[in-house]
Amino acid sequence: MPKRSQPSQPSYDFDVFLSYRRRGPALDWVQNHFFPKLRGWLEQYWPDPETRPRVAKDDEMEAGSKWPVALREMHAGSKVMVAVLSQEYFRSAWCLAEWEAMRLREKKLGMKTKGLIYPVLFCGDPSDLPRDAANRQCVDFSAMNTPDEIFRKHASYVEFDRAMQKVARDVVGMVRRAPPRTKWPVLKPPSPPKKTALLPRL
Numbered sequence: 001m002p003k004r005s006q007p008s009q010p011s012y013d014f015d016v017f018l019s020y021r022r023r024g025p026a027l028d029w030v031q032n033h034f035f036p037k038l039r040g041w042l043e044q045y046w047p048d049p050e051t052r053p054r055v056a057k058d059d060e061m062e063a064g065s066k067w068p069v070a071l072r073e074m075h076a077g078s079k080v081m082v083a084v085l086s087q088e089y090f091r092s093a094w095c096l097a098e099w100e101a102m103r104l105r106e107k108k109l110g111m112k113t114k115g116l117i118y119p120v121l122f123c124g125d126p127s128d129l130p131r132d133a134a135n136r137q138c139v140d141f142s143a144m145n146t147p148d149e150i151f152r153k154h155a156s157y158v159e160f161d162r163a164m165q166k167v168a169r170d171v172v173g174m175v176r177r178a179p180p181r182t183k184w185p186v187l188k189p190p191s192p193p194k195k196t197a198l199l200p201r202l
Contacts, residue, residue, distance in 0.1 A: 010181045013077030014056040016042070016171060019098040020084035022058070026122050028147035030084055034120075037161065038082070041168035047176070075101060075187040079116070079178035082171060085138065086122045090130055097187050103132060104185035116178065118171055139167055 020030045035057065042053040056074040081102045089095045099117070106115040121138040123145050144160040151157060
């Protein structure tokens, strides 16, 4: 009797999921500085000469994608998550959902150290963040968080670039240690606000 073939192991679609607040200075900083350097240095430190690092970023979805569904699939299909933190990050229902889904993945795997979330502090005091975030070792960019493009001409941009190289090396190490893909906790998008019935004008 022929043996049944084993189902193939599901593969990841992305290596890194980038989680950040999609408004205000954090958005500008990620777009102008953090993301270009992250992607560029990941490519330099990437160990596989046959591939390039795949970074999931919400504004690079395929045209016509349904945003909540596509974001959920990008998150589930990523090995690790880089989170750009601030107090404002944790006021966003979407950012909270991304954080919680990855935290539950770590919990499912029994991870206590060297987990799947790489936290980067954009601004503020780490002790003011929620306990789970405050207890993690963040890379502090609060002294290098100028969002404007002119930041590239400042002397501190050299320090920023060196810090980004460290981020890239650390993230490559996390990707290498990432477990095989399985059925992970699902990213639950926030419910839309209920519409309030308008009272008739008297």
